[in-house]
Amino acid sequence: MAENFRKSYRFAYLSSLYITIVLTLALSVFLFIQSQLDFLFLLAFAVGCYAVCFIVVQYRVERFIYRRVRRIYDDIEMLEVDKVSDGPVTTDMRTLIKEVEKFAQQRKTEIETLKIREAYRKEFMGNVSHELKTPLFTVQGYILTLLDGAMNERKILEKYLNRASKGVERLIYIVNDLDMITKLETGDLNLNYVNFDIVELVQSVFDLYEMKASKKNIALAFDMNYQDPIMVHADKERIQQVLSNLVVNSIKYGKEDGTTEVSIEDLIRNKVIVRVTDNGEGIAQAHIPRLFERFYRVDKSGSRKEGGSGLGLAIVKHIIEAHHERIYVESDYRVGSEFSFTLEKVKKFPVIDVGAKTA
Known part of the structure; x- marks a missing residue:
């Protein structure tokens, strides 16, 4: 608890302490000069000054800095990352910097992964199109040749239909393999x-x-x-x-x-x-x-x-x-x-x- 307090309000209590010391020393000099130096009065002034300074400094920090810090937290949370902090955001800049660096590293890793997947997807789509294109064009070529008049010759008709059938068989073979590997990857294929x-x-x-x-x-x-x-x-x-x-x-x-x-x-x-x-x-x-x-x-x-x-x-x-x-x-x-x-x-x-x- 004490550690959290020191981290959360480090800026405020150190600033208050510095201001209190300066003001107390100034008052001490003034009272000494006036020959009315009173130790109890001086101590009470120091404690009161510290408390007032702490409240004022913390209020000012939360009002003018906290909003900007909170906005950074909100921007991170909007991107659906893990919660940055369960507690309120105060003046702990080191914690915020660590969280932002962690967030940036996660985003960098995700971007690199997406680039690899994108390259793999492009290569995969190119391979699929190439594998399907060859038998499709083969079948299309034979059928168009037959439609252009070759179907009237029985020998050519039978030969081209057989070749077109082989092209269709290859297409079915590729599609069946694609279907199987998809089922295997998604876990939909039951093993007996x-x-x-x-x-x-x-x-x-x-x-x-x-x-x-x-x-x-x-x-x-x-x-x-x-x-x-x-x-x-x-x-x-x-x-x-x-x-x-x-x-x-x-x-x-x-x-x-x-x-x-x-x-x-x-x-x-x-x-x-x-x-x-x-x-x-x-x-x-x-x-x-x-x-x-x-x-x-x-x-x-x-x-x-x-x-x-x-x-x-x-x-x-x-x-x-x-x-x-x-x-x-x-x-x-x-x-x-x-x-x-x-x-x-x-x-x-x-x-x-x-x-x-x-x-």
Whole structure:
């Protein structure tokens, strides 16, 4: 309480003290000269002078300075920041300066964040328009050609309709991925947790993309022969999507006669880590921090030739994080890449032999 008083009225009581000392000394000299020096009268005059000066100075400060200080506080509060002070504003300039500096720093941080978001938004909108523009113009070109008279020739009609259909399929693919990533980011996608064998799921993904890998003579394999199942607790369909995206990427960016290898290791007592490793192009370190951004491509020209929506890794990241797990990436340029993610293991309960007899 005393500390608050000293801070709040420091200006007033110091000013009053200085005025009192000056006036008391002046009166002392006057009384001494008149040879009527009375100590009690002098003390009473000093106390009374101090009280009067304090009231006058504080009143003047509150009337002429307080209004301006209060206006600054009100301006800050109008901008919906935290309350500056619960008590009245008095003559404590240091507290006000600290609060204003804090307010300015918060605004500076918010402005920098908004600039980053604005840059990201512009880049994202540019990527979305580019991804949608290509198939849209393709479909439009084929349809306009048919409407201009090519539809009368059956062979051209069938060929162009098939190409237009592929363009529409690509549009649907992009829109579905956008819809999924939006649901993942907003938390609207519900996960269906079940217990399943992760080894079996990886094998099914291998079987699914075996033909795609064979076109580049890439071998899909485990790092070892897993004899026993490894049971995990997660959304099986979403984890299959994660594995599919990672395996497809390893094939897409893998080199001819390369290998895509999957390993499953115990991480801690209730976790396993699944690693998808390839010996393909690899990724430069400068790209890794942005690798899981929507539509971000390391090699824009090569990536677009290979197809895809540009959302695969972003979806992978959101699915894993929706499971409250972690995803990691390690890569050496022109050596290969490794993507890994954690999953929760199914808890094993000890088997109790009911027929066993206790001693």
